[in-house]
Amino acid sequence: MLTRRSFIAGAALGAAAMLSPAAFAASATDKDPSAWIVELMNDTLNDIRKDPALVKADPTKVHTFVNNRIMPVVDFAKMTRTAVGPQWRQATASQRQQLQDGFRSLLTRVYSGAFSSVKDYKAELVPSRAAASSTPIIQTRMVSKTDKPISVEYRMQREGNTWKIIDVNVGGVWMVQNYHSQFAGVLANGGIPALIRSMNDKTSSLNQKAKK
Template sequence: MTTWNRRTVLTGACGAALLLAAGLPVRAADDKGDPYAFVVDLTNAVLEEIRKDPKLHAAEPARVRALVDTYLLPAADFTMMTRMTVGPKWRQASPEQKARLEKGFQELLIRVYSGALTNVTDERCELRPTRRRPPADEMVIRTLLKSSGKNDVGIDYRIYRNKAGAWKVVDVNVEGIWMVENYRSQFASVLSQDGIDGLIAMLETRTDELAAKNGSAAGTK
C-alpha cells in the first residue's frame, strides 16, 4: 500500500479541506444543519466537483479563482483564521494592515493549495469511528480521507456557529498538524524581526513568487 509523504498529505488534504468551506450548492450540505453531515457531505461534494471539472482538476488559475470568489470567501471565516494565525500582534495592526494581512493570507493559501487539486482521484471523506457528540457552538469534526491504494488520512476540521447560525471552518488538522498553528510559527519570526509591515511584504512577495512559478509550470505543459 502506498504511504503518503507527510508534506504531500499536508498540502493536498489542506487544499481539499479549504475548499470544503466552498458551500457548493448540493442538497445535503446544510451549513445550518447537522455539523457532522455538513463537513462530510460538503467535502465529498467538493471532491466530486473537482473530479468532474477538467479545468478545476488541472488547477487553472481562473477556474480556481472563480470557485474561491463565488463559494469559499462567503463561507469561510478568513478574518478569524488570519487573526488566529497572526496572533497577539493582530491587535496592534491598523484596519488597513488587517485588511492587507487577510488578503495576503488568502492569496497565499490559494496559491499553495490549488496545486493539490490535480492530485484528487477517488478520495472520499468519512467520519472517524468515534462517538458523536451533540452539536455545540464550537466543534472539531474528526474525519478520514479514504482512497484505494493509499493509507487513510486523518483530517480534523475546527468549525464554529456564527451569530446567523451558520457553520464556519476556521482551521484544519492533517495528521496532527493544525494549519493555523503551522503558519503562526512561520509568521512569528517575521513579526518579531520585521513587524506587521514585514509580514505583509513577505505574504505579498511569496504569493507573487508562487504565481510566477505556477505560471511557468503551466507554460511547460
C-alpha cells in the same frame, strides 16, 4: 512539488468552497455539522474531478472559486487573526485588510495545484464522543484504494444560526496554527509591514514557479 498533506489540506478547504448556497442554508439549523462536512467533502471531490479547469489550477477559475465559494463558509477573518496572533491588535484597518488579502492569496496559490491529485479519495466520518461545544472538532478521514487513510479534522464555530470552518487539521497539523508559527519569526523581526511583504513575496514566487 505538492506533498500529500498539501493535497488533503487543499481538498479540505475546497470542500467548503463547493458547498452550494442551498446546502449551506440547510446546514444553518443543523445541531450536528458532522454529516454536512462529510457530504460536502465527497460532493467536492466529485465536482473537482469533473472540472478540468480546477484540476489544472486555472488562475481565473481558482480566483472565482475562492471568492464565491470559500469565503461565505469559512470565517477567514478569524483565521487571519489567529494566524497573525497578538500583533493583529496593533495593525491599522488598512494593514488588517492587507493581511487578509495576502493570506488568502498565499493559501490559494499554495493549495490550488492540489486538485490535480484528487484521484479516488473519499471522505468518511470518524465516530467520536466529543462534548457539545460552540467550537466542535469534526473528525473525518480521507481514504483511497491506493494510499493510507489520512485524518482530517475541522474546527467549527457557530455564528448566529450558521456553522463556519475556522481551522483544518491534516495528519496532525492544524493549518492556522502552523501558519501562526511561521509568521511569528517574521513579526518578531519586522512587525506587520514585514509580514505583509513576506506573504506577497511568497505568493509572487509561487506564481512564477507555476508559470515555468
